[in-house]
Amino acid sequence: xxxxxxxxxxxxxxxxxxxxxxxxxxxxxxxxxxxxxxxxxxxxxxxxxxxxxxxxxxxxxxxxxxxxxxxxxxxxxxxxxxxxxxxxxxxxxxxxxxxxxxxxxxxxxxxxxxxxxxxxxxxxxxxxxxxxxxxxxxxxxxxxxxxxxxxxxxxxxxxxxxxxxxxxxxxxxxxxxxxxxxxxxxxxxxxxxxxxxxxxxxxxxxxxxxxxxxxxxxxxxxxxxxxx
Numbered sequence: 001x002x003x004x005x006x007x008x009x010x011x012x013x014x015x016x017x018x019x020x021x022x023x024x025x026x027x028x029x030x031x032x033x034x035x036x037x038x039x040x041x042x043x044x045x046x047x048x049x050x051x052x053x054x055x056x057x058x059x060x061x062x063x064x065x066x067x068x069x070x071x072x073x074x075x076x077x078x079x080x081x082x083x084x085x086x087x088x089x090x091x092x093x094x095x096x097x098x099x100x101x102x103x104x105x106x107x108x109x110x111x112x113x114x115x116x117x118x119x120x121x122x123x124x125x126x127x128x129x130x131x132x133x134x135x136x137x138x139x140x141x142x143x144x145x146x147x148x149x150x151x152x153x154x155x156x157x158x159x160x161x162x163x164x165x166x167x168x169x170x171x172x173x174x175x176x177x178x179x180x181x182x183x184x185x186x187x188x189x190x191x192x193x194x195x196x197x198x199x200x201x202x203x204x205x206x207x208x209x210x211x212x213x214x215x216x217x218x219x220x221x222x223x224x225x226x227x228x
Contacts, residue, residue: 017048019076025178025220026100026127027052033224034058035122036095040081042116043102047073047080053098054078061094089115099126104152110164117170117225124225130176130218131155161221171226176218 017023030053037059041050044062046069053060054077062073063081070080083089097120106112116124129152156164158176165172 018046019048019051022048022052029222030098031056033125034096038094040094040097040119042097042099045069047076047078049100050078051076089119091118092121093119095122096120097124101128103128104154107153109154113168117227120227122227126223128221130221132158132218171228173224175222177222178220179218
């Protein structure tokens with residue numbers, strides 16, 4: 001879809017997660033989908049997600065081009081691998097290769113995915129922002145988390161992601177999650193109604209828990225590629 005930037009963002013963009021600040025839904029996704037014992041965290045920065053995987057018993061290595069980020073990962077007891085831009089990644093480096101919020105930053109996502117697939121023995125797991133209904137939110141002056149960050153080179157819709165994965169000829173699963181509504185609606189109401197007034201949003205939260213409020217505007221893709 002190319003480079004697009006929103007007018008404003010209720011969901012404030014921020015830097016990559018620091019160790020100890022990993023986004024819980026992403027951690028749960030990794031714990032559910034990673035296979036084998038060894039994990040290569042490709043583009044893993046300071047190792048926020050590698051640290052969570054290490055705590056869960058996986059043998060994890062953080063691979064990145066940023067030396068300062070890798071130094072932080074090393075201080076937290078993680079193994080690291082410094083990558084040079086354009087450097088061949090290698091074959092069968094780990095059971096699972098994970099890429100958390102990485103593909104939107106690289107110049108050629110297809111080639112990057114090919115390298116990741118080659119480096120994996122079992123599977124590749126990845127996440128990235130979903131812009132399936134970007135135009136609606138853009139027109140409202142509302143954008144997804146991280147969507148206005150200037151170093152995002154790509155913004156993919158569901159069809160565009162499927163087309164890219166189909167072109168690789170791989171077996172994969174692609175789902176959308178982290179829906180902004182009703183989640184964003186609850187967050188807004190919490191900000192408006194504090195203290196005893198917070199009880200006013202209780203029916204809304206109960207209906208949401210029961211699945212009676214439709215979810216709209218997914219903010220993230222979750223992908224799994226099987227290595228055959």
